[in-house]
Amino acid sequence: MSQAVYLDYAATTPVDPRVVAAMVRHLDAEGTFANPASRSHMYGWLAEEAVETARRQVAEVLNADAREIVWTSGATEANNLAIKGVIEQRGGGHIITSETEHKAVLDPCGWLERQGLASVTWLKPAVDGRIDPADVSAALREDTVLVSIMHANNETGVINDIAAIGALCREHGVLFHTDAAQSVGKLPLDVRELPVDLVSLCAHKNYGPKGIGALYVRRHPDVRVASQIHGGGHERNMRSGTLATHQIVGMGEALALAAGQRDDEQARIAGLRDRLWGALSGLPDVQLNGAAAPRLAGHLNVGFAGVDGEMLLTAMSEVAVSTGSACTSASLEPSYVLKAMGVADALAHSSVRFSVGRFTTEADIDRAAQNVTDAVTRLRAALKNRA
The missing domain is CATH 3.40.640.10 (Type I PLP-dependent aspartate aminotransferase-like (Major domain))
Known part of the structure; x- marks a missing residue:
């Protein structure tokens, strides 16, 4: 694998x-x-x-x-x-x-x-x-x-x-x-x-x-x-x-x-981040947290409505990401950062932080986007069938 x-x-x-x-x-x-x-x-x-x-x-x-x-x-x-x-x-x-x-x-x-x-x-x-x-x-x-x-x-x-x-x-x-x-x-x-x-x-x-x-x-x-x-x-x-x-x-x-290499590197990383968001934004009921504010080039915090974030992490077997700060990722509480921003608990629980870096490639982004899309679609379908 x-x-x-x-x-x-x-x-x-x-x-x-x-x-x-x-x-x-x-x-x-x-x-x-x-x-x-x-x-x-x-x-x-x-x-x-x-x-x-x-x-x-x-x-x-x-x-x-x-x-x-x-x-x-x-x-x-x-x-x-x-x-x-x-x-x-x-x-x-x-x-x-x-x-x-x-x-x-x-x-x-x-x-x-x-x-x-x-x-x-x-x-x-x-x-x-x-x-x-x-x-x-x-x-x-x-x-x-x-x-x-x-x-x-x-x-x-x-x-x-x-x-x-x-x-x-x-x-x-x-x-x-x-x-x-x-x-x-x-x-x-x-x-x-x-x-x-x-x-x-x-x-x-x-x-x-x-x-x-x-x-x-x-x-x-x-x-x-x-x-x-x-x-x-x-x-x-x-x-x-x-x-x-x-x-x-x-x-x-x-x-x-x-x-x-700051300017060139950050421009490349921002391009990869936007490529990932371009793919994920096509999914229904997704939210980019902090979208209206200037952000670091590599950060992408996305809420997937109706999908538990921890379950999504497990389902995304081909992507290593987190549901928030690494220092609090063991907590079952929703992100205190997102809650302070007014994000509802359910969506905060469904939010994932993607962060792109120096060694990320376009192929990595495309593979990750496909894996996330498949996982979200599969989890939502399973929830719908149980309803």
Whole structure:
């Protein structure tokens, strides 16, 4: 049996062979394997040089200063460091976020609220999934210290106007954090042009390794975060721990590759996504969630009325997709993102996220479209016969 078509790039991506080649050089005794913090010998110096080269690569993607990049284990840790770090540094305060954020933002905010360390305003999105900057403005208070709104949603791909939201924050002296795990390397993200203070990143959504990410922290006296991991004062006292040289090198290489081919690659991916939607939209009673909003090139969140999403996943034996965020896919509850957008529970249960990527081909799209069409038609016929 042939391998299933992988259309779950929003959950994670395969590591690009060029990234693998770069990482391998930093693993064994013949490579640059040493601890980057070992500054008493050449082995450590070479490892540190590799880490700093990767730090510059990540900074260049953001048009940032390399000193503004703090290594983390991924975007989840970066979100926790940004949110908890700001609240601890400020001694508490008010946070504004949205109901459609990734759990890596929702859960830290909820934890701070339950501990009595912060109060949180949870904004609802518009029906297209976007957060209205006017709602952010209306929620601002005298004690607001942080706004955290994601750049692009992981389930729908819907892109928020972080320039407008950031401008509001800057005007009111409030720090602005954005989770850019899905968008970095796919959308322009220039921190010298955009009024952002903290940006969470990861490698594995961009054909890099899992287990590595970064937090951009703007170099300004007002932008400070308290360390959440202690034990050596690494990363300018913001994140302790021995740096994983090979993973860091992988992230730097992955983001450099993504930035270098961004426009052409995203145009090709958007074409494949539209090809898939063109085939699926011919089915009766289908809905494109977030259709009215600008979206990432690879995302396609489709509701198939009358078909249970989990049953559809099982029936689509030739396609690997998900019914929502990979972090909540084990839940039997309908997607909280779609529910917040006003999608009815039944349709939210019937929605599937397709995400196209670098290694997807037209043949993959055509095969997937046929498999999905067959599965939906077969399930609907079975339900009709039982009725």
